[in-house]
Amino acid sequence: MVKVFIYPSxxxxxxxxxxxxxxxxLGAAIAIRERIQTPGFDSPPLQMTPEDPKKGxxxxxxxxxxxxxxxxxLFGPMIEEAEAAIIINDSDLAFGCMGCARTNxxxxxxxxxxxxxxxxxxxxxxxEEEGIAFVGAIxxxxxxxxxxxxxxxx
Amino acid sequence: MSxxxxxxxxxxxxxxxxxxxKEIYDAAAMVNAEMFFPDVALSDIQSAYDExxxxxxxxxxxxxxxxxxxxxxxxxxxxxxFIATCFRCSEAAIVRNELRHYIHxxxxxxxxxxxxxxxxxxxxxxxxxxxxxxxxxxxxxxAREKQVGITLGIDSxxxxxxxxxxxxxxxxxxxxxxxxxxxxxxxxVVNSALEEAGISMSDIEAIGTTGxxxxxxxxxxxxxxxxxxLTVNSKxxxxxxxxxxxxxxxxxxxxxxxxxxxxxxxxxxTFTMGGICAGASGRFLExxxxxxxxxxxxLGPLAMKGLSKTVPMNSYCIVFGTQSLVNALAEGHTKEDVxxxxxxxxxxxxxxxxLQEVDIKEPVIMVGGTSLxxxxxxxxxxxxxxxxxxxxxxxxxxxxxxxxxxxxFIKDR
Numbered sequence: 274m275v276k277v278f279i280y281p282s283x284x285x286x287x288x289x290x291x292x293x294x295x296x297x298x299l300g301a302a303i304a305i306r307e308r309i310q311t312p313g314f315d316s317p318p319l320q321m322t323p324e325d326p327k328k329g330x331x332x333x334x335x336x337x338x339x340x341x342x343x344x345x346x347l348f349g350p351m352i353e354e355a356e357a358a359i360i361i362n363d364s365d366l367a368f369g370c371m372g373c374a375r376t377n378x379x380x381x382x383x384x385x386x387x388x389x390x391x392x393x394x395x396x397x398x399x400x401e402e403e404g405i406a407f408v409g410a411i412x413x414x415x416x417x418x419x420x421x422x423x424x425x426x427x
Numbered sequence: 428m429s430x431x432x433x434x435x436x437x438x439x440x441x442x443x444x445x446x447x448x449k450e451i452y453d454a455a456a457m458v459n460a461e462m463f464f465p466d467v468a469l470s471d472i473q474s475a476y477d478e479x480x481x482x483x484x485x486x487x488x489x490x491x492x493x494x495x496x497x498x499x500x501x502x503x504x505x506x507x508x509f510i511a512t513c514f515r516c517s518e519a520a521i522v523r524n525e526l527r528h529y530i531h532x533x534x535x536x537x538x539x540x541x542x543x544x545x546x547x548x549x550x551x552x553x554x555x556x557x558x559x560x561x562x563x564x565x566x567x568x569x570a571r572e573k574q575v576g577i578t579l580g581i582d583s584x585x586x587x588x589x590x591x592x593x594x595x596x597x598x599x600x601x602x603x604x605x606x607x608x609x610x611x612x613x614x615x616v617v618n619s620a621l622e623e624a625g626i627s628m629s630d631i632e633a634i635g636t637t638g639x640x641x642x643x644x645x646x647x648x649x650x651x652x653x654x655x656x657l658t659v660n661s662k663x664x665x666x667x668x669x670x671x672x673x674x675x676x677x678x679x680x681x682x683x684x685x686x687x688x689x690x691x692x693x694x695x696x697t698f699t700m701g702g703i704c705a706g707a708s709g710r711f712l713e714x715x716x717x718x719x720x721x722x723x724x725x726l727g728p729l730a731m732k733g734l735s736k737t738v739p740m741n742s743y744c745i746v747f748g749t750q751s752l753v754n755a756l757a758e759g760h761t762k763e764d765v766x767x768x769x770x771x772x773x774x775x776x777x778x779x780x781x782l783q784e785v786d787i788k789e790p791v792i793m794v795g796g797t798s799l800x801x802x803x804x805x806x807x808x809x810x811x812x813x814x815x816x817x818x819x820x821x822x823x824x825x826x827x828x829x830x831x832x833x834x835x836f837i838k839d840r
Contacts (some may be wrong), residue, residue: 316449324447326545340441340512341544347444366472372487374438374518 275418278355278384280377281367282348287359287411294415299351301370319370321346333379344376349383357391357418358384359411364397391418432461433560436505436536438494438526440487441513445545454552465503479527481525488512488522495526499533506563509556510540524784531689531697531786537562538697540784542566547713555700558657562695569662569694572671574831576632579620581613581648582656582825583640586682586709587796590616590768591826592624592631593834598820598827600624610647617648633836635659635829639683651836656825661688661695663828664792667818674788678777678807678815679824680797682709685777689785699784705745707776709797714745717768718752719762723800727768730802733763735771748772765804774806782811792816794824 275296279287282301291298316322321343329342332349347370352358360381371377384392393414398404413416429775435455456464467475467490475493476483483489491510497503508530512519520542525542539555541547562569574593582589584606584797590613592600600623602616621628635652636645637659645653656679664670664677679686685708688698705711716726738760740751750767755765791813793804798821808815819829 316443316446316451318448319443321444321446321448323545325444325446338441338516338519339447339543340513340516343441343444343446343545366469366486366489368486370444370488372485372490373444373516374484374486375516404806422784 276354276356277415277418278351280358280359280360280362280381280384282380283367283369283371284361284364287361290408290411291359291415294412296357296415296418299355301347304347304351305370316399332383338375340373341376341379344370344373345379348376348380352380352383352387355384355387355390358387358393359414360384360392362394362396386389430459430564431504431565432459435460435462435507435509435556435559436465436494436498436503437462437509437511438465438491439509440485440491440519440522441516442511442543445543445547447511447543447545447547450547450549450552451509453549454556458551458557459554460507460556460560461504462509465497465505467497467503467691471497479529481522483518483522485518488519491522491526491647495530498536499530503617505536507559508536508538510538510698512542514544515541515561516542527697527784528786537695540697540699551701554655554657554746554808556836557655558695558698561654561658566694568832568835569658570692571662571832571835572666572693574834576837577626577630578633578830578837579617579631579648579740580826580828580830580833581617581636581644581650582823582829583609583613583636583638583644584682584825588612588616588621588638588640589823589826591820591823591830592620592626593624593827593830598823600626601820601823603822606640609643613640613644613647633833637825637829638653647697647720650833652829652833654829654832655664657659657686657688657700658695658834659828660686660700660794661690661828662693662832664794664818664821664823665690665693666831667794667820667824668790668792668816669818670790670792670816676785676787676789676791678782678791678793679795680707680709680773680777680793681703681795682713684708685781687777687781687785689788697785699781706748707773707780709795710801711745711748711773712769712797712800714749715752715766718749718756719766721762726770727800727802727804729763730766730770730800730816731805733761733765733767733802734805735764735767737764738768740765740768740772764793767806768802770800770802771806774803774810780809787811789813790816792818794818794821796822798822
């Protein structure tokens with residue numbers, strides 16, 4: 274089982290596909306679930322506290338807006354933990370943690386910097402034909418992931 | 428509280444991820460307001476921001492645009508609007524500003540916008556939220572144009588405490604002192620005002636309080652009206668300047684924070700509060716006067732004799748401002764030029780940081796203690812390219828507004 278970071282991180286389709294091929298998806302739902310289910314936090318609606326933007330300083334400097342750093346407190350640890358990643362570019366609207374365009378740029382950049390892990394980048398499909406090729410490419414990528422190293426199988 | 432909560436629509440990007448959403452909720456709860464996110468359909472979002480014409484990249488900002496449109500179209504009901512985005516985000520700053528304009532120009536909803544950091548607290552947001560709910564809830568009271576009976580207004584500010592006694596629409600007593608202990612300062616000014624008016628406390632028919640110490644002194648004096656300074660000052664300003672009807676802009680550069688308020692028929696529409704640093708406040712001018720060895724009352728006339736452009740000064744931070752001040756004096760610049768430069772620096776910062784966030788509509792009325800510093804008024808007028816109105820008793824603005832509005836409670840006593 275390989276830990277696969279998905280982008281958009283809120284994509285249920287990507288998350289489901291990663292799971293179907295026996296891997297562990299790293300997406301926003303997991304990070305948010307941890308916060309919502311952790312007792313003691315009291316900053317609705319995401320149970321994030323002013324401490325999170327401070328944790329986000331590890332990924333973005335203090336000059337960066339607090340919302341970016343707060344979001345990076347969710348995504349940063351998952352990007353570090355990732356053994357593979359799938360990035361879908363030009364996807365449709367995505368809100369919530371995916372709302373900030375500057376965070377999204379930083380998230381994609383942070384994944385691309387992890388040159389030692391396999392990364393699949395695709396464009397969001399705009400026709401049925403593209404859709405079939407899109408799913409096929411993801412399937413091939415996920416099937417090829419090595420269970421031990423996180424690298425592609427020979 | 429038996430009153431219905433005021434429904435405040437939140438248009439935002441980032442507060443939940445900055446951990447300050449709870450602070451927003453807490454501030455709203457303190458003034459019996461209820462925050463809500465206007466409901467819009469996914470299909471409406473694309474068309475809303477296409478129509479709005481601002482190509483924001485952030486999805487949450489697109490959502491905020493669609494929500495603003497729903498408020499303007501009337502498909503969602505609200506009593507007031509709170510726009511909040513991250514401090515330092517330039518895209519959000521553009522959207523925030525445009526949405527504020529859009530709502531202000533196309534609806535009657537009071538709007539306040541704020542850029543937060545993770546350190547924003549409910550206390551910081553309270554005055555803004557209180558003003559929003561006051562405008563929504565007390566339109567009838569704010570429409571009051573004449574003071575009646577005998578009323579007392581007390582303004583417990585961060586630097587000074589002021590009191591005014593009014594009788595039949597006339598100011599008959601004044602009191603002023605630097606704020607030390609909040610209650611003692613209030614007692615001092617009330618006694619002075621009563622003495623000057625030649626009346627006793629038992630003659631007072633209603634009392635209003637405002638300013639930072641409003642709750643404490645309000646409790647002590649059993650006030651009928653305890654109200655934040657944004658609505659009180661704008662009411663006091665248009666009353667004293669005799670501009671109660673039509674548009675006006677009120678600028679109050681205070682000891683701790685500044686207020687810029689766009690007013691329509693005496694009722695604030697949009698407003699901003701707070702500078703980024705004490706360098707943009709009366710505090711910096713106080714410090715300048717001290718360093719120049721003159722009384723604060725002499726700073727204005729001194730500045731009028733100087734040339735502000737000859738001295739480089741940037742008070743974006745009070746520490747850097749002080750460095751500029753000390754350097755300028757060490758380089759041999761005259762006191763007059765340094766005083767003028769300090770006034771220019773404060774005016775520039777208020778202009779750049781705050782006045783960009785409200786619509787400047789004439790007349791521009793400057794109030795508060797700093798409006799007596801003519802060098803500052805002069806520099807502000809130059810920046811805004813307009814003649815600034817400084818009404819009589821402008822330094823007592825909060826207490827005048829309180830005394831005026833408190834008279835609305837006389838029959839209730």
